[in-house]
Amino acid sequence: MAITILKPLPPANTQNAATAYNSDSDSDGGVDLEGDVSMMATALSSKPSRHVGGKGYDQAIVTPGEIITEDSQWMRGHGTYTTPDPYAIVASVAGTLVKTNKLLSVRPLRARYTPEIGDLVIGRITEVQARRWRVDVGASLLAQLPLSAVNLPGGIQRRRTETDELQIRTFFSEGDLLVAEVQQLHNDGGAVLHTRSLKYGKLRNGLFLAVSGTGGGGGVVRARRQAFTLDAGRAANDKIDVVLGVNGYIWISKHVEGEGAAAESAGPGITRVEESVGLNVYSSQNDAIAPETMREIARVRGVVEALVQHGTRVDEDTVTRGYNEAVEMARGDGDGPDTLYLGGERGKRLVDALKGR
């Protein structure tokens, strides 16, 4: 069948994502943040009782400008502001209400990325200027990548000359994807990036995927490792690099030995750039990739999309387990192990299996 047309789900089911979310704030504070379906249903049915009352389980969505409470015993947290007279706490973003002890905050449904120093991000060049690039990293402002913050060809640490400035497009030009690190933050929240390590640089040999925002429980979370290598079952040398940018941009590519962000730090560090060989940092030519590898890359992408769509966080653990689960599913489904599609019903089954439901 070429097309599946489903009936819309009743609204209660769409809230599942909220319950599946594992709050990172500690829930010892008397309020159970996990929520539970039956309680949530009651909260939804009695919608006007959105004001903070005795009941702590309000999973309903608040919208910007909505008064959350007029009771002055509460403190305002993220996503809210107060009005002095009459005193009220008002939501400033659309999202779910979170209570931690006496602190009220609103967890946004969707949010842009807020850069922090040291984040591994994936960005796309949108603009080329005289001495720097402007990079889209999914934040509210474009990030900057100065020419002085990239490794220049020639292998030696040297001054940036005018020739380099004139040739700026041979390093990165509009549309190019790169992996970089946030080096510095401006007061307005704009980030300055650098690629001064062989782990960073232009991306090739793979697929890009953007998962939006941080809200709703899905999306990339900061983890110990943002870049890792997956063993793609069949052929022994079939390895796939996955780079989970903290900004929600994801790169899935063929593993090339000694290259890319997932490479072990055993490689040359910042100080020893000049000694390394086989530098492909600015190449935009793909290597030869076997169809099997391409298939597994598409499968990993399907796994990530399914995770996001069903409100699960995306990190090394979930992607690895999800990928293995997907391989098993394809094998067991009878459609043959080459089935890659993980949308719709299959995606739901995959995520349910991951959660052990």
Add this chain to the structure above:
Amino acid sequence: MATATTQHLLLSPAELAYLHSTLSLTPPIRPDGRLATQFRPLTAETGILPGTYGSARVCFADGTEAIVGVKADVEKTRRTRISPEGQNGRRQRRKRQIGDDVGGGEEEEEEEEEEESAIVGENDWVEMTVEILGHRDDDNSTVFLAAMLSEALLSDGELTKKLWINRRFHWKLYIDIILISPPLSYPLPLLSLTTHLALLSTRLPRLKSEADEDPMFDDDWAASQPIYPSSRASSSSRPPITLLVMAIGENIIFDPSKEELAVADSVLAVSVVEAAVAATTTTTTDDGDVDVDMEDDRKTRRRNLRLLSVRTVDPPSRLTAPGVPNAVNAAAWGQAPPGASAKDPGVETEDVEGVWRPPRGGAKMAVLSAMVQKVLEKGGIADEVLDGLDGVELE
């Protein structure tokens, strides 16, 4: 060649090269793992807007969502207008009318007979507006989308025929199409399917008056009549659907996503309508057999598909910059031969494996006809899509 500036999607040459090579394999590996002919799963419902005569909502799993509402007004038919079709006949008739202006009575009767034998609607009885979030409504691509959608609706004249009330009045249909999420892919098929469903669910009040009186309608909404009667046996057509088909090399891919469109060799928008079925041919005398036959008939019945229009859509791939092979890339050091100097990256090079090169030249005729063929053939994509749409409950 129509230009549809699909939203500009910035992709790096390496991404384009990768996508192009995966999609050129046999079978193609699509980035989301779908089969070449597989559509993204949809959620569809009809009758969602109480203030309209018919409405529908269709969502993709990625959050793209379209709403279509249909409203109708009674409007006086302008008598002296010349329709693009049947221009000659009308003009002659008008001449005659002017000629014997004095003895008008007979003339009118004559004309009535003529009109009833062939009811012809006017194209401006249907007004369609398309609104896409984040695009101006006079934006090139929006206008082009609206033109493609209304072209498909109006070209077979079936819809406007249904809007005819009597010689003096007709229904004017307003179809409002709104894409309420930013377009994540070229929204043509989504809008077309939503419009299809909205029109299927559209009901007009039952006419109580007769002949050429001022029209009076039944107040009872329960007695209203659908524009497109659901019974398959009746000789009514269904609204058209427009499908987006793209080709990469020899591969033909349906319902392309944004990334896939970005590397397409050629893109077609194919409008198809299920034309009226001629009187059913099953003339079984045995009572016991009839039911079975009908069932059978429905399953194996060949849909009477008619091709309404084929439009080429300019794929954005032609506007992309070519990739730079390592051999001439001054920045990929360690790769370039020692003598190679920095070359202007805009200069085209010959095909190098793994380097993106935008498609040049026109589409091959054989590929184009294969694309249309794949839509139209028995049990083909249009068949399956129509089957799927038939499964949607109306209100």
